[in-house]
Amino acid sequence: MIVSTDAVVLHAMKYSDTSKIVTLYTREYGKIKVVAKGARSNKSTFGSSLEPMTHSSVIFYKKEHKDLHLLSKSEIVTPMYRLATDGDKLQAGFAVIELLDVVMHSEEKSENIFQLVVQSLHLLDRSEKNFRNVFIAFAVHLFRHLGYELSLERCSRCDRSIETETNRQVKILFASGAYVCSHCAPDEHSDALGISIGAVRSLLHSSGSDAETLFRLEIGRQMSDEIIQLIQMYLHYHVPGARTLRSLAML
């Protein structure tokens, strides 16, 4: 069956002297793998549309009950010229697609997640600093779409607003992703992560703001390290066997 859909390129791997195997996150079919014959040649019609992070429109021959499909056409939808102008920006982009690759199973589609990843990559393309913020906001929204939302605004036990929290350290329960205030948090909680109140507030800001605020939001290195660690641990908890995100080490 010949099908056509939009896709974000997650990964491209050399396959034989001339071809590539490309992992795509598609709008209509979720995560799939395709063979792109001739893609390694410098006369390839695929051009740069199969580079990681590219938003492309693809036509492929979808084989039933097979994991590997045959790509026939691919072209860039909207080029993101500024993505590859800064090493840190590229690492944030890698982190976005790596997280997506880790959490998505094959052929599981989601319009919301597709839009989120395309939007996040475009935000990165436009951003001039604070690239980590884009990744943090992406991760928070992704967790929400996957059904393990972080809920940080109010204590999950007593409903006190986090704004009234007086302790510098608070707890987030892994299982529910919920914040527990210092009045309610039992110290002995094993399935909870201690995190600074500042980091939680930054998390709330980054996931609730528009693009311009997100770009301007200054999260100190130590706090953003805490947030990144939370994302990684939360991922491990909800996606058993998920690997440690390699791109986070360089972000």
Added chain:
Amino acid sequence: MVYTSESVAQLVDELSRLPSIGRKTALRLALHILKQPRERVVALADALISVKDNVRYCSLCANITESDPCSICSNTKRNKSVICVVEEPNDVLALERTNEFHGLYHVLGGALSPLDNVGPEDLKIKELLARLDEPVQEIILALNPNVEGEATTLYLAKLLRPLAIKVSRIARGLPIGSDLEFADEATLARAIEGRVDIS
């Protein structure tokens, strides 16, 4: 698949570990090997062992070699003030074919690629930095024209910036997504010739 011979099964198993060799191709190769005269098979086996026993990495440039330092590093006619950084030994061969570059090389052994689990510590970056005590005046970054190559170029440029060395990158004339090793000599020569200072 059920094999009627344990040895064939084992050979298929080994061959199918090679990149882009599936089990069907592995079986075809195994049956082909079976039909060859014994001398051919011995020659193949010897070549396999010899490549493992005799080939090592040059302690200076990390290219593959049988003598250490390699023939390029130990050649007194080469210009020791320029180091061209590439991903793989193939790229050295491609650049040598142009007859355009007479400096030294440094082979990283790949490019930064988080989804392939390759980070800076997996590449010969420390080794590159260790060489900069030599009378090096320019580093040319000649990585593949793709996202991973770009990430590596930007990473190295940032790392090298504080040092008082000129850093340049080969001109962007190569199609993105293609491989350096597939570029023809003229294109590659132009890319080196038209390199851009990024230090």
